[in-house]
Amino acid sequence: MPRTSISAALLFSERLLHAAGTRADRKIIDVSGDGPNNSGPLLRPARASVLAGGVTINGLAIALQTKEERTFGPFAFKTIRSYYRDCVIGGAGAFVIAVDEVDDFEPAIRTKLTTEIAEIHPLTQGIAYVSEHPLAVDCEASGSRPGR
Numbered sequence: 001m002p003r004t005s006i007s008a009a010l011l012f013s014e015r016l017l018h019a020a021g022t023r024a025d026r027k028i029i030d031v032s033g034d035g036p037n038n039s040g041p042l043l044r045p046a047r048a049s050v051l052a053g054g055v056t057i058n059g060l061a062i063a064l065q066t067k068e069e070r071t072f073g074p075f076a077f078k079t080i081r082s083y084y085r086d087c088v089i090g091g092a093g094a095f096v097i098a099v100d101e102v103d104d105f106e107p108a109i110r111t112k113l114t115t116e117i118a119e120i121h122p123l124t125q126g127i128a129y130v131s132e133h134p135l136a137v138d139c140e141a142s143g144s145r146p147g148r
Helices: 006-020 043-052 079-088 102-118 121-127
Strands: 028-033 056-062 096-099
Touching (some): 006 043, 028 079, 028 102, 043 056, 056 102
Parallel strands (some): 056 096
C-alpha cells in the first residue's frame, strides 16, 4: 500500500534549513501532495516543531478527480484541500492552492512561486482554498503507522 509521510518530509526539510547555516529573512517549506500523512511520525507534532522554528509551510493540494473518484481511505479528492488547509500549512502568510485539473498545474505553480517570492499576501486570499463548508478534518485520522 502506498505510504506518504508529510511529517518526515517536514522534519527532514527543517534539518536541511538549519544545516544550511545561511541567514534569511524568510524560511519556507513547500509541500505538494495528493494524500494525507499515513506513515512516519504524527503530523501535528512535526508541524508544530517546524512552525516553532519560524518556518512557513505552504501547500499545493493535488485534488485531481478521475473517472473513478480517487480516495485515500476516508480522503476523497475534495477532502485533501481541507486537510492541507487545516493540518499541513502554517506560519506567517501561509497558503494552499488546490489543483483540480491537470491543466491547472502550470498556473498554480507559477502563482505559488510568484506569491512566495513577491510576498503578495493580499492576493493569496483570492487564490488560496477557502471552504464554504469547512470539513472537520482529523489531522491524524489516517494514522501514523501502517495498519492504523
